[in-house]
Amino acid sequence: MDSVAEETSVENVGEPVVGSSPVKRQVGEEDDELSEVEPDAVPQEVREWLASTFTRQLSTARKRTDEKPKFRSVANAIRAGIFVERIYRRLSSATFLHLPPEVTKILKRVDEWDFNVWRLHEVSTNTPLRCLSYELLNRYGLLHKFKMPPATLETFLTQVESGYQKYKNPYHNNVHAADVLQTMHYMLSQTGLMNWLNDIEILATLMAAIIHDYEHTGTTNNFHVMSGSETALLYNDRAVLENHHICAAFRLLKGEESNVLVNLSREEYREFRSLVIEMVLATDMSSHFQQIKAMKAMLAMPDPSALDKAKALSLVLHCCDISHPSKEWTLHEKWTKQLLEEFFRQGDKERELGLPYSPLCDRNNTLVAESQIGFIDFIVEPSMGVCGDVLDKVAALSIPATPTISEEPQKQLNEPGGPIKRPVRPSGVVGTEVRRPWQDYLAANKTRWKERAAKDAEVRAEMALGHKNVNGDLEEENEEDFIKEEEDKGANENLEEADKEEESAE
Numbered sequence: 001m002d003s004v005a006e007e008t009s010v011e012n013v014g015e016p017v018v019g020s021s022p023v024k025r026q027v028g029e030e031d032d033e034l035s036e037v038e039p040d041a042v043p044q045e046v047r048e049w050l051a052s053t054f055t056r057q058l059s060t061a062r063k064r065t066d067e068k069p070k071f072r073s074v075a076n077a078i079r080a081g082i083f084v085e086r087i088y089r090r091l092s093s094a095t096f097l098h099l100p101p102e103v104t105k106i107l108k109r110v111d112e113w114d115f116n117v118w119r120l121h122e123v124s125t126n127t128p129l130r131c132l133s134y135e136l137l138n139r140y141g142l143l144h145k146f147k148m149p150p151a152t153l154e155t156f157l158t159q160v161e162s163g164y165q166k167y168k169n170p171y172h173n174n175v176h177a178a179d180v181l182q183t184m185h186y187m188l189s190q191t192g193l194m195n196w197l198n199d200i201e202i203l204a205t206l207m208a209a210i211i212h213d214y215e216h217t218g219t220t221n222n223f224h225v226m227s228g229s230e231t232a233l234l235y236n237d238r239a240v241l242e243n244h245h246i247c248a249a250f251r252l253l254k255g256e257e258s259n260v261l262v263n264l265s266r267e268e269y270r271e272f273r274s275l276v277i278e279m280v281l282a283t284d285m286s287s288h289f290q291q292i293k294a295m296k297a298m299l300a301m302p303d304p305s306a307l308d309k310a311k312a313l314s315l316v317l318h319c320c321d322i323s324h325p326s327k328e329w330t331l332h333e334k335w336t337k338q339l340l341e342e343f344f345r346q347g348d349k350e351r352e353l354g355l356p357y358s359p360l361c362d363r364n365n366t367l368v369a370e371s372q373i374g375f376i377d378f379i380v381e382p383s384m385g386v387c388g389d390v391l392d393k394v395a396a397l398s399i400p401a402t403p404t405i406s407e408e409p410q411k412q413l414n415e416p417g418g419p420i421k422r423p424v425r426p427s428g429v430v431g432t433e434v435r436r437p438w439q440d441y442l443a444a445n446k447t448r449w450k451e452r453a454a455k456d457a458e459v460r461a462e463m464a465l466g467h468k469n470v471n472g473d474l475e476e477e478n479e480e481d482f483i484k485e486e487e488d489k490g491a492n493e494n495l496e497e498a499d500k501e502e503e504s505a506e
C-alpha cells in the first residue's frame with residue numbers, strides 16, 4: 001500500500017524559506033520591546049523578571065533543506081484515513097496499552113479547550129502523559145503508519161513519564177507535559193493545522209510537546225548559569241534546559257527497547273529530528289521576543305508561502321507551553337500556585353548558595369497577582385494573538401473555502417479511540433477564521449488577578465500602617481519607630497505652622 005495517501009502536490013504554496021539567513025539579533029533589540037512597558041505600569045521586580053526571563057543575546061543559523069512541500073489532496077487523505085482506520089482498528093486492540101474505562105471517559109473531551117488534565121492525572125493514577133500520548137498517537141494513525149512496536153511504545157512512554165518526575169517538581173512535571181500535549185492536539189485538530197502537515201510533521205509536533213520539558217530540574221536556565229551547573233557547562237549557558245530535554249529524549253529514543261522510531265526511513269528520521277530540535281529549542285523563553293517579532297514580519301508578507309512551517313509550528317508549541325493563563329480560572333490558578341512554589345523552592349536554594357534571589361523567587365516578597373497581570377499583558381496575550389494569526393493564515397492555505405466533502409463542519413472530530421480523519425472544516429474554524437477560545441479566558445483571568453492585586457495591596461497597607469505583625473500585635477521595634485515617626489510628623493507640622501505665621505506676618 002502506498003503511503004497513507006497518494007502524495008499529490010496540489011500546488012507548492014508552502015514553499016519554505018530556503019536557506020533562512022542566520023538571524024543575528026542585535027543586543028538589546030528585544031529590550032526595545034520592554035521599553036514599551038511604561039516604567040510604572042508594573043512593579044520594578046516584575047520588570048526585572050520580564051527582562052531576565054525574556055531577553056538574551058540570541059543567534060540562530062539554520063539551513064533549511066530545499067524540500068518541496070507536497071499537499072495531499074484532502075479527498076485522498078480522507079479516503080486513506082478511512083482505509084488506515086479500518087486496518088488499524090483491528091491492530092490497535094492487539095497493543096499493550098489498555099486504557100481503564102474512566103480514562104477513556106475523560107479522553108472523550110480531549111478535543112476541547114476546556115479539557116481538565118488534572119482530572120486525567122487523577123483517574124490515570126499519575127500517568128496522564130503516557131495515556132494521552134498513546135491515545136493521540138493512535139488517533140492520528142501514527143502507531144500504524146510508522147509501525148511502532150507496542151511493547152517499545154509502552155517502554156518509551158513509561159520512561160518519559162518517569163523522567164518528568166525525576167526532580168519531583170510542583171510545575172514542570174508529567175502533568176504539565178500532558179497539558180501542553182493536549183493543547184497542541186487542540187491546535188492541530190480543531191483549527192485545521194493538521195491539514196497543512198504530512199504524517200512525519202504531525203508525529204514531530206506531538207513528540208515535541210511530549211518531550212519538551214523532559215527531566216526538567218525545577219530550576220530556570222538563569223539558575224543553571226548562575227550556579228554553574230554541569231548542564232550549563234555542557235551547553236555553554238545557551239538554552240541549557242531545552243538542550244538537555246532534547247538530548248536526553250533522543251538518547252531514550254536510541255535505546256533498543258524504547259526506540260519507537262525504529263521503522264522510520266532515514267529521510268523520515270532526519271526530517272523528524274530536525275523539526276523536533278527546532279520546536280523544543282524555541283520553547284526557551286529568552287528567544288520569546290525575537291520569535292514573536294520574526295513571526296509578525298513573516299505574517300505581514302503578502303506571499304502566503306513565506307510562512308515557514310518549522311517556525312510556525314515552533315511558535316504554536318511555545319504558545320501551548322504558556323497557555324494556562326488562557327484556560328478556565330481554576331486550572332490557571334492551580335498552575336500558578338504550582339509554578340510559584342517551584343520558583344520559591346529555587347529562591348530557597350539561592351539563599352542557601354548565597355546567590356541573589358531570581359525575580360519572583362523570594363517567597364516573602366513576591367507580588368503574585370501583579371506578576372501574573374504582567375505575564376498575561378506582556379507575554380501571553382500578545383503571543384496568543386500572533387498564534388491565532390498564524391492559524392488563520394494556515395487555514396486559508398490548507399482548508400478549502402467551501403467544504404468539498406461535507407457541508408456540515410464535523411461536529412465530533414473523531415469518535416474516541418478511532419484514528420483521526422482529516423476534517424475538511426474542523427469545528428474550530430468558521431470560513432477561514434479560526435475560533436480563539438483563549439481570548440475570553442485571558443480577559444476573565446486578568447480581571448481576577450486585578451481584584452486579587454487590589455486586595456493584596458489593602459492588606460499590605462494595613463500591615464504597614466498598623467505596624468501589625470501577622471497576629472495583630474504592635475511590634476516593639478515598630479512601636480519606637482512608630483512614635484519617632486509621629487514625633488517627626490508633629491515636628492514637621494509645627495514647622496509648617498511657623499512658616500504660615502511668618503508668611504502672614506510679612
Ligand SMILES: Nc1nc2c(ncn2[C@@H]2O[C@@H]3COP(=O)(O)O[C@H]3[C@H]2O)c(=O)[nH]1
Nearest residue numbers: 213283285321322325336339371372375
Ligand atoms: N510568571 C509566570 N511565568 C510562567 C507562567 N507560566 C509559564 N511561565 C514561564 O514560561 C515558561 C515556559 O517554558 P517552561 O515551561 O520551560 O517554563 C515556563 C515558566 O518559566 C506563569 O503563569 N507566570
Ligand SMILES: [Mg+2]
Nearest residue numbers: 212213241283
Ligand atoms: Mg521548558
Ligand SMILES: [Zn+2]
Nearest residue numbers: 176212213321
Ligand atoms: Zn513547558
